[in-house]
Amino acid sequence: xxxxxxxxxxxxxxxxxxxxxxxxxxxxxxxxxxxxxxxxxxxxxxxxxxxxxxxxxxxxxxxxxxxxxxxxxxxxxxxxxxxxxxxxxxxxxxxxxxxxxxxxxxxxxxxxxxxxxxxxxxxxxxxxxxxxxxxxxxxxxxxxxxxxxxxxxxxxxxxxxxxxxxxxxxxxxxxxxxxxxxxxxxxxxxxxxxxxxxxxxxxxxxxxxxxxxxxxxxxxxxxxxxxxxxxxxxxxxxxxxxxxxxxxxxxxxxxxxxxxxxxxxxxxxxxxxxxxxxxxxxxxxxxxxxxxxxxxxxxxxxxxxxxxxxxxxxxxxxxxxxxxxxxxxxxxxxxxxxxxxxxxxxxxxxxxxxxxxxxxxxxxxxxxxxxxx
Amino acid sequence: xxxxxxxxxxxxxxxxxxxxxxxxxxxxxxxxxxxxxxxxxxxxxxxxxxxxxxxxxxxxxxxxxxxxxxxxxxxxxxxxxxxxxxxxxxxxxxxxxxxxxxxxxxxxxxxxxxxxxxxxxxxxxxxxxxxxxxxxxxxxxxxxxxxxxxxxxxxxxxxxxxxxxxxxxxxxxxxxxxxxxxxxxxxxxxxxxxxxxxxxxxxxxxxxxxxxxxxxxxxxxxxxxxxxxxxxxxxxxxxxxxxxxxxxxxxxxxxxxxxxxxxxxxxxxxxxxxxxxxxxxxxxxxxxxxxxxxxxxxxxxxxxxxxxxxxxxxxxxxxxxxxxxxxxxxxxxxxxxxxxxxxxxxxxxxxxxxxxxxxxxxxxxxxxxxxxx
Numbered sequence: 001x002x003x004x005x006x007x008x009x010x011x012x013x014x015x016x017x018x019x020x021x022x023x024x025x026x027x028x029x030x031x032x033x034x035x036x037x038x039x040x041x042x043x044x045x046x047x048x049x050x051x052x053x054x055x056x057x058x059x060x061x062x063x064x065x066x067x068x069x070x071x072x073x074x075x076x077x078x079x080x081x082x083x084x085x086x087x088x089x090x091x092x093x094x095x096x097x098x099x100x101x102x103x104x105x106x107x108x109x110x111x112x113x114x115x116x117x118x119x120x121x122x123x124x125x126x127x128x129x130x131x132x133x134x135x136x137x138x139x140x141x142x143x144x145x146x147x148x149x150x151x152x153x154x155x156x157x158x159x160x161x162x163x164x165x166x167x168x169x170x171x172x173x174x175x176x177x178x179x180x181x182x183x184x185x186x187x188x189x190x191x192x193x194x195x196x197x198x199x200x201x202x203x204x205x206x207x208x209x210x211x212x213x214x215x216x217x218x219x220x221x222x223x224x225x226x227x228x229x230x231x232x233x234x235x236x237x238x239x240x241x242x243x244x245x246x247x248x249x250x251x252x253x254x255x256x257x258x259x260x261x262x263x264x265x266x267x268x269x270x271x272x273x274x275x276x277x278x279x280x281x282x283x284x285x286x287x288x289x290x291x292x293x294x295x296x297x298x299x300x301x302x303x304x305x306x307x308x309x310x311x312x313x314x315x316x317x318x319x320x321x322x323x324x325x326x327x328x329x330x331x332x333x334x335x336x337x338x339x340x341x342x343x344x345x346x347x348x349x350x351x352x353x354x355x356x357x358x359x360x361x362x363x364x365x366x367x368x369x370x371x372x373x
Numbered sequence: 374x375x376x377x378x379x380x381x382x383x384x385x386x387x388x389x390x391x392x393x394x395x396x397x398x399x400x401x402x403x404x405x406x407x408x409x410x411x412x413x414x415x416x417x418x419x420x421x422x423x424x425x426x427x428x429x430x431x432x433x434x435x436x437x438x439x440x441x442x443x444x445x446x447x448x449x450x451x452x453x454x455x456x457x458x459x460x461x462x463x464x465x466x467x468x469x470x471x472x473x474x475x476x477x478x479x480x481x482x483x484x485x486x487x488x489x490x491x492x493x494x495x496x497x498x499x500x501x502x503x504x505x506x507x508x509x510x511x512x513x514x515x516x517x518x519x520x521x522x523x524x525x526x527x528x529x530x531x532x533x534x535x536x537x538x539x540x541x542x543x544x545x546x547x548x549x550x551x552x553x554x555x556x557x558x559x560x561x562x563x564x565x566x567x568x569x570x571x572x573x574x575x576x577x578x579x580x581x582x583x584x585x586x587x588x589x590x591x592x593x594x595x596x597x598x599x600x601x602x603x604x605x606x607x608x609x610x611x612x613x614x615x616x617x618x619x620x621x622x623x624x625x626x627x628x629x630x631x632x633x634x635x636x637x638x639x640x641x642x643x644x645x646x647x648x649x650x651x652x653x654x655x656x657x658x659x660x661x662x663x664x665x666x667x668x669x670x671x672x673x674x675x676x677x678x679x680x681x682x683x684x685x686x687x688x689x690x691x692x693x694x695x696x697x698x699x700x701x702x703x704x705x706x707x708x709x710x711x712x713x714x715x716x717x718x719x720x721x722x723x724x725x726x727x728x729x730x731x732x733x734x735x736x737x738x739x740x741x742x743x744x745x746x
Contacts (some may be wrong), residue, residue, distance in 0.1 A: 002589050002614035002615050002616035002617070003589055003614065003616025003617055003619070003620055004478075004563045004589050004590055004617055004620070005560065005561055005589070005590075006478065006531040006561055006563070007477050007478060007620060008476075008477060008478060008479075008480050011476075011477045011478075011620065011623055011624070013683065014624065015622075015623065016616075016619035016620060016622050016623055017622055018441055018442050018622050018627055019627065020441050020628065021441075021625050022438065022440050022441045024440040024442070024444060025440070025441075025442055025444075025449050040437075040438055042436050042438060043436050043682040044436065045436070046433060046436045047433075047435060047436060052432045052435075053429075055429075055432035055435065055633065056428075056432050057460055059425045059428035059429050059432075059633070059637075060419060060420075060425050061605065062420055062425075062602075062603055062604070062605040062606050062637065063415050063416050063417065063418075063419045063420060063602040063603065063604060063605065064410065064413075064415050064604060064605050065395065065413055065415060065604045065605055066605055067395050067397040068391055068393050068394075068395045068398075069391050069395065069397070069398055069400070071397060071398075072403065073599075083684065092465070092626060093628065095628055095629070096626050099626055102556065103381075103384075104378075104380050104381065105379065105380060105381060106381075107381050109609035128623070128624050137568050138385055146384070147442050148693065158379040182601060187378065189380055190377045216375050216376055216377050216378070217377055217378075220494075225438075229435075229436040230435055230436065230630030231435070231436060231437060231438045232435040232436065232437050232438055232439055232628070232631060232633070233433065233435050233631055233633075234628075234629060234631050241375035241376065241388075242375050243375035243376025243377070244376055244377055246374070246376070246389040246390075247380060247384065247389060248374055248375070249388075249389050249390055249391050250384055250387035250388065250389055250501070251384070251387065251501050253465060253468055253469050253472055253496075254391055254392065255393065255468055255607070256464065256465050256469060256607060257467070257607070258431070258470070258605060258606055258607050258631040258633070258634050259605030259607070260428065260606075260631070260634070261631050261633070264432075264435065265635075267709055297741070299415045303377070347683070352711045
């Protein structure tokens with residue numbers, strides 16, 4: 001009874017919990033130490049040395065607020081993508097931008113379409129504004145484009161979420177399919193196209209910027225959290241029409257960006273050589289995870305991301321036993337939350353020391369949970 | 374016409390502009406260079422060397438998300454204040470927390486009480502959720518406690534904002550008056566007590582934590598942006614009952630904190646020796662600004678903050694001419710936005726080089742605007 005009595009009706013229905021369990025919480029509550037942090041699709045390869053240097057150089061200037069217009073970073077991104085800075089909105093990671101988008105579109109009861117088992121943070125934000133989630137099952141472990149389109153039309157939904165490549169499954173559609181999906185949508189439905197894992201996808205996966213830039217019902221989301229190795233910096237951006245990019249200005253936290261984070265993003269964008277190198281290391285690590293899974297009789301799925309999702313062949317209870325068992329050995333991984341995806345575990349790529357620990361511990365865990373003799 | 378067609382009714386009424394003009398924007402649009410950045414109440418004295426060192430040390434770990442529970446920082450703050458970590462919510466500066474509070478309480482038409490000319494970012498967030506601002510004029514350049522209380526009762530307002538010490542006027546109430554105000558409020562009205570400038574206030578200004586911790590209709594706001602010199606880190610916190618602190622968990626961006634910023638805040642809290650030293654330098658700089666103002670025939674107001682508000686004796690047009698004129702010389706200051714407060718200019722404390730430039734340029738500007746011969 002210690003809470004204020006007049007929170008909004010929506011606020012009163014929302015749970016007062018931290019919905020996302022970080023590895024730090026697991027360490028604290030289970031008294032375990034993480035030895036391989038390969039569960040949150042961070043990049044254990046780290047940001048570029050040039051980025052770390054830029055952050056260190058920017059530290060002393062932290063007494064100043066960041067530019068509320070984020071001019072310099074938008075300008076650099078515009079140059080990088082060959083568009084105007086007016087097509088870009090900066091936010092606190094894609095997660096922060098998704099919250100802003102939900103606020104701009106979702107009211108109590110608004111139907112919002114996404115995939116059943118898709119990115120939970122998007123759902124969190126939609127629920128937070130009282131929206132009604134309409135979920136479409138995956139088909140063949142990919143988000144089901146035709147099913148999403150049907151649901152959008154049936155519900156007259158103003159908002160649909162699609163991740164390409166997908167988290168948590170690692171699957172993807174080719175660019176042409178994405179463009180066809182985007183163009184088939186009613187213009188009264190905004191597509192949030194989450195391309196957080198775009199840098200690690202095979203050629204031909206990500207539509208050109210030009211292909212979708214003119215559509216007022218599309219926002220594409222990018223981040224420095226994944227391949228660029230800056231999850232802890234909280235820098236993401238949305239690409240869209242001028243009107244949509246400016247819509248964030250209506251509601252965003254204008255002084256919300258950390259100064260060191262902006263310096264990090266600028267330096268990261270500058271160092272494409274490092275990015276290219278890391279993408280190679282991510283690909284090698286994907287192959288390594290895939291091989292380890294196969295050696296252990298599991299079925300790794302193809303991946304266009306910085307993680308590999310592995311079919312463990314049974315149900316969510318079984319997969320969870322593997323996740324928990326690995327954590328006993330200090331190996332932090334995650335798994336999809338909803339059936340039938342939760343027959344899988346999800347392991348992020350990382351440096352060889354992490355892979356070696358995975359290779360060593362996975363057979364022990366599988367044996368303990370009764371998957372192997 | 375390039376914006377999506379189905380933004381919410383509230384979103385459609387909000388302006389697509391950046392409401393807060395940073396010095397970077399002034400530099401870009403007017404082709405000027407800032408030589409003394411003493412307009413945004415940042416700390417030109419900077420964060421502690423120990424803090425800069427901690428940030429540099431944390432940079433390489435930026436590949437990891439921050440702990441979504443912010444456990445370590447809440448624990449350190451709890452120890453610092455002698456309370457439980459369950460009484461603390463961490464956010465992206467007070468600005469970010471104010472946005473969360475508005476979201477938790479404000480619906481279209483909700484009356485919200487604040488002072489006429491008070492902190493504009495609070496108003497921005499209330500407007501952003503469709504709230505109806507009820508403003509009470511300052512009395513004697515202080516926020517008018519009785520007037521705020523009357524307005525709360527008359528409107529049956531669920532939310533009232535009070536800054537102590539106040540921005541933009543630098544004025545303050547003693548702790549007893551604040552406690553009496555807080556206790557006189559209906560329990561159906563949440564007081565947001567913004568204590569961003571608490572560290573620089575005279576003894577007896579800030580109520581003890583214990584004095585208000587039990588009231589479910591009070592949230593106290595603190596920040597690392599001002600005396601601690603970390604405006605660009607974006608770390609603030611709210612102190613309240615367990616139920617109120619947890620209410621932020623319903624809606625906040627759980628992975629929203631930058632990792633280097635958390636490291637900075639932890640180190641800043643640790644280095645109370647530096648804080649004490651900076652508070653002394655801020656006081657000396659206040660005295661310096663006060664003297665410069667008097668030498669120029671202006672009337673500096675008493676200040677409990679890291680800035681001095683100066684009555685320039687005429688109207689807002691006159692004050693704005695001084696603000697613009699100083700900027701021509703590279704001296705970035707600000708001014709209150711609304712009459713009668715806008716007869717004043719507001720100058721942040723800073724190192725002696727900034728003060729010297731102010732001393733040199735203010736007489737020139739006053740002469741140019743016709744205030745002096």
